[in-house]
Each structure stands twice: as C-alpha cells, then as structure tokens.
Amino acid sequence: MAVTTPANMKHWDSQELQQLRKRAKAWFLKKGRALPWRESNDPYRIWISEIMLQQTQVVTVIPYFHRFLQAFPTVIALANAPEEQVLLHWSGLGYYRRAKQLHAAAKVIRDQHNGSFPTDFESVLALPGIGRYTAGAICSFAYDARTPIVEANTQRLFARLLRLKGQLAEKPIQDQLWFFASSILPERSGSGAVNQAVMELGSQICTPKEPSCQECPLRELCPTFANGEQATIPSPKPPKVYEEKVEAALVVQNEATELLLRRCQPGERWAGLWDFPRFDVTTVKSASQLEQSISEQFESRFGASVCLQEELLQLKHGVTRYRITLRCFRATLDVSTTQVSEASNKGVGHDTQWCSASNLKEIPLSSTGKQISEHLRKLLDANGP
Template sequence: MIARTDYAARLLAWFDVHGRHDLPWQHPRTPYRVWLSEIMLQQTQVRVVIPYFERFVDALSDVRALADAPQDTVLALWSGLGYYARARNLHAAAQRCVELHDGDLPRDLDALLALPGIGRSTAGAILSQAWGDPFPILDGNVKRVLARRHAVDGWPAQPKIEKQLWAIAETLLPDTRLADYTQAQMDFGATLCTRHNPACLLCPVNEDCAAFAQGRVDELPTPRPTKALPEREASLLLLEDAKGRVLLEKRPPTGIWAALWSLPQAEDDARAVDWLRMHAPGLIDAVDLDTPQRLLPVQHGFTHFKLRLRPLHWSGLPARHRVGDNDRLRWVARDELATLGIPAPIRTLLLAPRIALED
C-alpha cells in the first residue's frame, strides 16, 4: 500500500502537469469567488458553470453586493442553472455574513456549516481552497475515485457508504498544498478517473487502486438504483397583449421553481379557462376564450418526475386591460425577460413558441 503522503504527492505531481489552472474562480482565488463557484458547481458541470460564474461576479462582485441585491436579480443571474434553492440560500447566506461576520465568509467549519446551502463538502472545499486549511471534500468526483481505489461496493449516496468514504478521505489528507490537493482531486476525477472509459494506464496512482487490480473499474462506483419516473401534466396560460407583452406569475416560495417567474398554470385546459374568467372578467368580451392557439407541449424532466406542459396562447389582448390585483402577476415585455428568474423551459417557450401540429 502506498503511504498517505505518497498518494497526495503523486496526485499533486499529476495536477501540476495535467490539472486545470485557468478556471475563472482561480484568478483571483478569493473566499467569495471560491464559495460562489462551489455552490454553482453543486450538481452542475464546470463547462456549464463558467459563463454563469463570470456574469454573476461581474454583476455582484462581493458578499455585500450580493447581500444588498434584490432576490429577483439574484434569481435572474441564476436563471437556467437549475436548483434555484442554491441561489436563494446563497443570497440569504450573504446577508447573514454581513450581519454576523462583518461582510466576510467565516474561516471556521461550524460557522460555515451554519450558513444555508453549505454542507460538509462545500465547507471543506471553501476552507481548503480559500485558506489552505486541512479539510477534506467528498463530491461526486471524490466519491468515484475513492470507491474505486478502495473497491467500496454500494451506491455512494447511501449514508452507510458515504460515511465510509468520508473516513477514507480523512486518512488521505496531506499536510501541505491543501488548496491544490482539493483542486487536484476534482480535476483527477473529472478528466482522468472518469465514469466511463477512465484512463487507468495513464493514472499516477493506479498501482494503489483496488478496482484496477481486481478488474472492476467499470462496475465501480455502484450506480444509483433505478426506478420509473411518474409523469405529471398541466396547462399553461400564455396571455399576450397587442404590444407583445406576456403575463407572468411569481411562483410560491416553496416547491418546484420556487420564487421564479413563470406562466400561470392550471391542472387542465378547462381550469385554465376558469382561471382566465376568474382573473380577467373584462377579457371575456374582448377575446374568444374557448379558442386559444394550442402550442407544442413542453416536456421537462426533473429528478423525480417528468412534467408535460400544454401551453394555450391568447394573443392580441387589449393592452389597457389589467389582469390581477397583486404583485404576483405582471405584464412583462420581451426585453425585460432577461432581468427575471424564469425556468429554462418556460424561457425557451417564450422566446421560441412553437405551434402544435394538427392531430
């Protein structure tokens, strides 16, 4: 068995040559930028994150700017990344940093864990990368690398397995170059010890890998147990006035697409018309309620179910008419869409609506 420091040393030597040294959050590598990148990178790949990261730090360049920003601005900058609770937690955490930590991120594990959106792995990534403190991480890359290196059977998200992997990660932690070590593990997992077709023959630590020795690299880590996804349906109301403005509704603060702006939604077409009668009695004379343009359904997949949205399009509504009587409903011009947090499939629908073919 290769010694602990030898493992880190080999990984770091590999990192110096083959690692990624030009990621935007590495220059400069401030706590705020490291934190923001780590939150964005939860469940999201580097290639996708980079343009969002650059746009975000350009608009909100430090903790105080983030704390002072309206929630709609933060969600607009996040729009398209998904997992919007990350953005809401990030925003709330920034405000707490202003209240409790003088506008800085705390250099303390428990204080970081107390902030919304920061768990053990993200806290470890922040402490090691921003300050070089000796804390391990356990993201998807590290789980895969360690499950192979130690031939750990079982789905890594399973609590029992995850506990084993944390223990292994602790034992491998080096004494120096903690920031580089953290980055090295992620680069190693992302580019060499990949899920499919890992480059084992080029691997700097292959002689110490149990899965490699046993010829089980392809079957580790154990994949997530599969199960069929349920399917849900709903109708969308796409109301458009003569000037091309569309009516958006702010979604409730919890659940799917929480606090984002979307189209009014109903269980089915009949209830969609009911909604229209309820919220816009004055429109009954202005439009033919029963003959909206039927648009191509929007198919969207979530982790736990599939959603099929059938949009009904009423256009040319009187511009003077005002639907609704609270700030959850809002007529929005096309060029205002970029300033709001809008779910990706809804944004696509608004920018490129497609008429349903006759069936």
C-alpha cells in the same frame, strides 16, 4: 487466496498515502484544467463557484459564474442586492433555493462577520446552503485548511481506491469515504492542492463509465484496476422511476401586446420566479376537455376568461421525479367578461404582471419560461420586418 468480502477493502499505509498525494499533485499540475474559480484564492469567488457547482456541471456553470461576479463583485454587493436581481442572474441554472440561500448567507456575512467571509470551518458550515462538502471545499481551497471533501468525483475515485462494494449512499460506505478523504490530507500544508487534484482526477480520469485507467497516475495503487472491477465499483445506482405529467402554458397578450406573467408562490415549484400561466392537464383526455380544463383553471386563478388559440410549441423537461410535457398555447382574453386589469389585480396584485417582450430578459424566469420567451422573440423577428 483471500476471500472477497466487504471487509476486504484495501488498507492504505502511510507510504502509499504519501505516493498518492505526490502523484495526484504532479498530475494536476500537468493536466488540471484552468477554471475561472481557480485563478485566485478569494473565498468569495470560490464560494460562489461551489454553490453553482452543486449538482451542476462545470461547463454549465462557467458563463453563469462570469455574469454573476460581474453583477455582484463583492459579498457586500450581493448582500445589498434585491432577491429578484439575484434570481435573475441564477435564471436557467436550476435549484433556485441555492440562490436564495446564497443571498441569505451574504447578509449573514455582512451583518455578523463584518462583511468578510468567515475563516473557520464551523462558521462557514453554519452559513445557509453550505454543508459538509462545500465548507470543506471552501476552507481547503481558500485557506489551505486540512478539511476533507467527498462529492460526486472524489467518492467515485475513493470507492475505487478502497475497492468499496455497495451503494455509495449507505451510511457505512459514506463513513469510509470521509475517513479516507481525511487520511489523504498532508499533516502540514497542501490540503487544498491535494483536494483539487483528487477532484480533478475523479472528474477527468476516474469517470463513471470506462475510466481512463491507462492515463491514471494512481493506476498502480488502485485495487479496482488490479481486479478489473471498474464497471461494478462503485455499484450502479438503481434506475429512477419517473411520473409522466402534461402541463399547459399560456401566452396571453393584452391590447398593448404585453405578456401575462405570474410569480410562482412559496411552496410551489420555482417559488419567487416568474412564469407564463401554467396548468396541470395530465388527466385531460380530449381536445375539448383540454380547452375546458384550461379555461376553468385560468378563470379560478385570474378571474377572467380565456379563449385557447393555436399551439405554439411543446417542451419536455424534468423536475425531481416528474417528466413533464409542456404544451404552450397562445390564448386571448375574452373581453366580454372580466377586464384584463381586474384579472391582474385579483389576489396579490404584485404577483401578476404584464411584461413587454423586450423586458422579458429583465425578469427571472425558469428555463422553460426562457425557452418560451426565446420562441416568441423568433416569431416577432420573423413577422417584424
């Protein structure tokens, strides 16, 4: 009996690799999902989908993908659009840096690639927002290039097929995964089909918990299945530790019943997006302190005084290592002090605006901003007729 060591990972000979390719492709033809970005080999559509799919699940992406393609049917249309319009169609999807880099890359393609998506791996990799995985995915899916891919689905599948022990984030493990990703690709054509197939297998069969090994076409080739180690390979990630925060958002209306919005600044969370005025009140202990803290922070930022009114709703959301409780209050401006218009002109004027409720859907907001908007719309509907 051989000793089990990290070096005891499975070795794949060329015949087994050939079987893997054949079985994975056959399974994909039968069981693969029909997804919008699989309908063509258009690199533009594939590119958009790959950026949207970074750290974001398929079901979430699908409606955004359709709306985005309708708004920006070509890379030229995307390159020529104002950034705010690009952000608007990304609003709610998260990781807004992706949208900005997508926009920047579209300009590079327009200005340096004659408006057509580059076809060689190095040029694709050089585009903003595109790393090793995304470049490999685009090139193999769109051009059938022999480029390997390692991402959430395939790294889990490959780790099990290789019986790799250890954290997936570790460099030696990553090296093994990328080497294997290359070794499964056929010599001549068909890399795109193989990559699609193994991704889909990782996604639909080789799931993190309780993988569907009974239905897996690679079951007989899998050392992790043979040893019943699906629960420990790959190694579970250490749990994240979150920091609790409490923030307050203000719904401030002017005489025209428009709402005060502020553009998030570079370096801030959601830079470039608009949000209801928001303040950190994590350290506040009492209700009176809360009112005072918000008043002071509003005054120093907008140069006007507000009076806190009723609490409209509470939302909970996460940003990186923070778990945020967001308390949303209605607030009124204290007209005895500074005028509203002056408030909106303090600092950079175009980073503050009054927006009618009906125009909120034209403004790129974060997800919580959209949730507050939706809440207000329901209030208006309830009081309107």
